[in-house]
Amino acid sequence: MQLGRHISGQFNVELESIRTHVLAMGGLVEEQISLALHALYKHDSQLASKVNRNDHKVNQMEMAIDEACTRIIAKRQPTAKDLRLIMAIIKTITDLERIGDVATKIGYVAQEQFSPKQESMIVLVESFGRMAVHMLHQVLDAFARMDVQAAAKVYHMDDELDAEYKKVLRQMMDFMMEEPSSVPKIMQIVSCAQAIERVGDRCQNICEYIIYFVKGKDVRHDPEYLQSLLDE
């Protein structure tokens, strides 16, 4: 009994440690995106290259957490809610790593030169990017508290992000039509906007994993259930 308690106590310590690492990884990814947007906005190519150099830290964190999850499954043979937590974490870190790649993408574009007129499109993307950072911040907060209702709320924030993306894209297309010689440059900014739009999709994935962990229900492709959570 004492041993059982000891093992389970140790198991909880290990699980908690993994969860802490996920939150640290999320914090780093959020910082990376935020710094990349700042570098883009301020034409700070030094900051941009620092962001790109730091991407390996995100990658290493993903690999370390993945390994810790596999180890804990093999050693502790978790079931039920403990196993769901590990599954949710394994999937969450994949999405976080890909969000980290978005920072790198923005970092590269931040090192390019743009004309003053083209800069107006950068301003648009930067403000769009801030919306995505906010969404990421909220989903990490929901993850830290494993809060289903918060997750459902963040999930629906993606509608605003999508609407804003359409507006931003429309303005970039107008720009390219008015000034066709800018097409290659604007296309670089478009690629940042697209990557930011996908950050929203990845945040939605993380919301689904939070709900899966807490409710034991796989809510992917189940918009009605997700809507019902908002009214709970």
Added chain:
Amino acid sequence: MQLGRHISGQFNVELESIRTHVLAMGGLVEEQISLALHALYKHDSQLASKVNRNDHKVNQMEMAIDEACTRIIAKRQPTAKDLRLIMAIIKTITDLERIGDVATKIGYVAQEQFSPKQESMIVLVESFGRMAVHMLHQVLDAFARMDVQAAAKVYHMDDELDAEYKKVLRQMMDFMMEEPSSVPKIMQIVSCAQAIERVGDRCQNICEYIIYFVKGKDVRHDPEYLQSLLDE
């Protein structure tokens, strides 16, 4: 002993069944992308909407396999290579599901109208898409045989896909500069090309999971090791 053998026999049957389902899912995703490209090329909006209707089958397969993997971990408490196989499968199906989404994206664009001149860009994307389908076919084949060398070979096919993507994108940008009024239409075709380019990245991910399963080594972000496998 007899019971042990029985349990382990049953376990193998279950693992084998999951593996078969992954291959079936991969086959469906490959078919979806292939049909979507055909619909795009032939302006077959009926076929395109069929592709989009079938996307839920891919989603359901992902969810069913995911559940089967979680169940087998809880029930059989696999370790070592068995556990690595399950981990590799859980990650592989995520990538397959996202490749399935690319078919849907192409399916939507296939239902749009394009001028005869714009059609020339569709032809480019269709042939580019065939390269990605080939890569997907090869990676599924490597997965079926759990063949590390084949996986390393497919991994490096992405270089050709990237080079082709750059060419295709360059031609689309030239088109937009020459005919600015086509920008919104061409941007739709660009979004197909981008989605296809990401199919290559996702095939690379699956290669990494195959190598992880067979070699027990996480080769993400380790290009040198991936290169060395080619020379084995």
